[in-house]
Amino acid sequence: MFQDREIVLTAIKNGCTSAFAEISEELRKDKEIVLHAIALDPKSLYVAGINIFQDMDLLKSIVLLQPDVLRFAPDEMRFDREFIKSVVQHCGRALCYVDESFRDDREFVLDAVKHDGNAIMGATYRLRNDREIVTNAIQNNTDALHYVSCPELKYDRELILQTIEHVENPFFQHYLPLQDRDVVLAIVKKCGYLLPYMHDIFWEGKEIMMEAVKNCPSILAYDHLFNLRADREFMREIIEQSDSALVYASDSLRSDREFVLSVVSKKGSALNDADPKFKQDREIVKTALEHGLVDIPSHFMNDREIVMTAVKQNGEALAYITDPLLLKDREIILEAVKSEGNALQHVRVEFGKDLEIVTAAVKNNPQALCYTMLQLSDDDELMNELVEKNELALANASYRLQHDRELVLKAVKAHGLALLHTLFEFRKDKEIVLEALKQNIEVKVAVHLDLLNDEDVKILISEKSKEKRKNIPNLCLSVRY
Numbered sequence: 105m106f107q108d109r110e111i112v113l114t115a116i117k118n119g120c121t122s123a124f125a126e127i128s129e130e131l132r133k134d135k136e137i138v139l140h141a142i143a144l145d146p147k148s149l150y151v152a153g154i155n156i157f158q159d160m161d162l163l164k165s166i167v168l169l170q171p172d173v174l175r176f177a178p179d180e181m182r183f184d185r186e187f188i189k190s191v192v193q194h195c196g197r198a199l200c201y202v203d204e205s206f207r208d209d210r211e212f213v214l215d216a217v218k219h220d221g222n223a224i225m226g227a228t229y230r231l232r233n234d235r236e237i238v239t240n241a242i243q244n245n246t247d248a249l250h251y252v253s254c255p256e257l258k259y260d261r262e263l264i265l266q267t268i269e270h271v272e273n274p275f276f277q278h279y280l281p282l283q284d285r286d287v288v289l290a291i292v293k294k295c296g297y298l299l300p301y302m303h304d305i306f307w308e309g310k311e312i313m314m315e316a317v318k319n320c321p322s323i324l325a326y327d328h329l330f331n332l333r334a335d336r337e338f339m340r341e342i343i344e345q346s347d348s349a350l351v352y353a354s355d356s357l358r359s360d361r362e363f364v365l366s367v368v369s370k371k372g373s374a375l376n377d378a379d380p381k382f383k384q385d386r387e388i389v390k391t392a393l394e395h396g397l398v399d400i401p402s403h404f405m406n407d408r409e410i411v412m413t414a415v416k417q418n419g420e421a422l423a424y425i426t427d428p429l430l431l432k433d434r435e436i437i438l439e440a441v442k443s444e445g446n447a448l449q450h451v452r453v454e455f456g457k458d459l460e461i462v463t464a465a466v467k468n469n470p471q472a473l474c475y476t477m478l479q480l481s482d483d484d485e486l487m488n489e490l491v492e493k494n495e496l497a498l499a500n501a502s503y504r505l506q507h508d509r510e511l512v513l514k515a516v517k518a519h520g521l522a523l524l525h526t527l528f529e530f531r532k533d534k535e536i537v538l539e540a541l542k543q544n545i546e547v548k549v550a551v552h553l554d555l556l557n558d559e560d561v562k563i564l565i566s567e568k569s570k571e572k573r574k575n576i577p578n579l580c581l582s583v584r585y
Contacts, residue, residue, distance in 0.1 A: 113137055139165055171198035185212075192226075193219035196245070199226025213237055221245025233257055242266050265290050289315060296320030314338065318345045324352035336363060347371035347396075350378060364388060372397035386410070393417060400424055412436055419444025419468075422451070437461055445469025448476065466490065470497035487511065495519035498526060512536060520544030523551075531555075538564060545569060 109131060131137055166173050174182065174191070181187060188206055192199050199207055199216055206212050208228040214237050216223035221244030224232055231237055233254035241248035242263060249267055252258045261284070268290045288306050292299050296319030299306070306312050313332060317324055321342060324333055332338050334354035340363070342349045350358065350367060357363050359379045365388050367374045372395035375382060382388045383401040393400070393413045398421060404410040406427045412435075414421040419440035425431055437455050440447040445468035448456065455461050456476050463486065465472035470490045473481050481487070482502035490497035491514055498506065498515045505511055512530050515522040520543025523531065530536050532552035538560065540547045545568035548556070555561050 109134065109137070113140065171195050172201050174198055174201040189215070192216045192223055196220030196222030197225065199223045202226070204228065207231070210234065210237070214240065217241040217244065217248075219244070221248050224248050225251050227251075229253065235260075235263075238263060239266070261286065268294060285312070288312060292316035293319060296323060299323055300326065310338070314341065317342050317349070321346045321349035321352060324349065330354070333357075336360075339363075340367060343367050343374055344370050347374040348377065350374045353377075361385070361388070365391060368392040368397070369395060371395065406430070408433070408436070412439060415440035415447070416443055419447035420450075422447045434458070434461070438464060441465035441472070442468060445472035446475070448472045449474075451475075466500075467493070470494045470500045473500040481505070488514065491515035491522065492518045495521040496525065498522050509533070509536075513539065516540040516543065518543075520547050523547040526550075528552075534558065534561070537561060541565060541568060 113136065127137075182203055183205075185206070188198075188202050189212065192202070192206075193216060196216060196219070199213070207226055208231065210231060213223065213227045213231050214234075217227075217237055217240045221241040224237065224241040224245065227237065232251050235257060238248055238252055238257055243266075249258060249263065257263060264284075264287055268287070285306070288302050289312050292302070292312055293315045296316035299312070299316040299320075300323065313329075317332075318341075323329070324342075333352055334356060336357065339349065339353045339357055343353075358377070359381075361382070364375070364378045364382050368378075368388060369391050372392035375388065375392040375397055376399075384403045386404070386407075389397075389401055389404055390410060390413055393410065394417065396417070398414075398418050400410060400414045400421055405425065408430060411421070411425060411427075411430055415436055416439050419442070422437070422440040425436075430436055431452060434455070437451050438461055441451075441461055442464050445465040448462065448465040449472075451461070462472070462476045466476070466486070467490065470493075481500055482504060484505070487497065487501050487505050488511065491501075491511060495515070495518075498512065501511070506527055509530070512522075512526050513536055516526070516536055516539045520540040523537070523540035524547060526536070531550055532555050534555060537551050537555055541551075541561070541564050545565065548565055551561065556565075
């Protein structure tokens with residue numbers, strides 16, 4: 105059992121550290137097995153069949169998973185500034201396990217926290233209370249203030265507000281002064297649902313209430329906010345941010361025609377939470393449909409003007425029309441498919457053969473080709489236009505056009521993800537693959553294995569991956585060990 109590589113690897117990945125000591129010497133030289141074993145238990149390096157400190161790439165991979173492996177590194181490595189710098193930039197916690205000369209080096213630590221805010225936990229007491237270092241650390245690790253002991257910094261309003269801006273859930277940052285109005289305002293702007301945990305005095309401030317409710321309208325359900333639920337201007341502003349907020353308004357406001365009309369002129373779907381009587385008010389319904397309401401109230405299902413207004417905003421409204429005369433109305437059908445191409449699935453057979461209607465539908469959504477009886481998927485001019493507009497167009501092209509290399513190249517230049525819908529032969533075409541990767545690095549999963557080993561492809565994937573990592577914000581990702 106302990107000689108089977110897959111079984112051993114699975115066992116170690118699942119936490120069976122004892123398996124590593126009992127496997128064959130050959131398997132103890134397997135880099136992947138060694139990596140997972142040491143990441144689970146650093147002492148496994150003593151029985152590994154290879155010297156991890158002679159393989160820099162393997163060592164860096166291990167340190168990312170288990171930084172305290174650096175404690176066992178030979179002195180010449182632990183004092184190698186460039187090596188330690190490269191490791192700490194990828195894994196800030198590793199700074200905890202290097203020599204104090206690095207941990208007390210301001211320039212070194214500052215550079216480290218700029219790459220990984222977790223590095224601040226390894227800095228010396230002096231540098232953990234350095235304002236510039238703390239400020240840079242907070243940008244990459246919202247827990248940075250936990251490691252500050254100097255009161256002037258720990259309770260510095262500017263740093264606290266900066267932390268709140270980056271943290272996912274500010275309430276769990278126990279050092280935040282929740283009696284400070286500016287701090288509370290910053291918290292509820294980000295997490296309105298935390299308002300009930302704040303001091304009662306802040307429930308009286310309209311600005312704080314406004315920001316909290318904008319972020320989380322459901323807190324209006326609290327009984328002691330009755331006065332705000334009846335406040336016309338307050339509720340109007342809240343509903344402009346969230347149409348679902350009307351459900352929390354007082355009965356008097358939900359029954360007020362002037363108020364409801366002003367609300368649906370901004371958020372049409374709010375009509376669903378108003379007094380039901382307004383679904384029979386033609387002016388209100390028409391206004392709501394013009395501003396986002398999808399469902400046509402049953403009272404107006406046979407009203408041509410209302411139906412036309414609805415399908416212009418959302419073609420899928422066609423699915424709810426039952427009047428045979430309206431379903432035969434070519435103008436209504438054309439407007440519907442211009443708004444939503446997939447509405448073509450709801451039209452009568454004769455409209456599925458209408459070139460103008462079908463063309464309008466597929467230009468809006470190439471998938472509409474599935475619902476037509478016309479052979480437009482083999483139309484060169486139309487498909488050349490569609491592949492530039494939509495990544496799915498290629499998937500709906502005819503067999504002939506799916507084999508057209510120029511069309512495929514044009515598609516991936518416009519939308520890298522189009523590579524996912526190409527034939528197998530094009531996934532090993534270097535020019536096509538490179539163009540797709542330039543547009544979207546995610547399509548590497550569709551690249552042929554042979555091309556993944558191509559030097560140009562590897563370089564491009566590496567460059568794009570680095571760009572992607574730079575653009576990912578580190579929001580509350582630090583882990584406690």
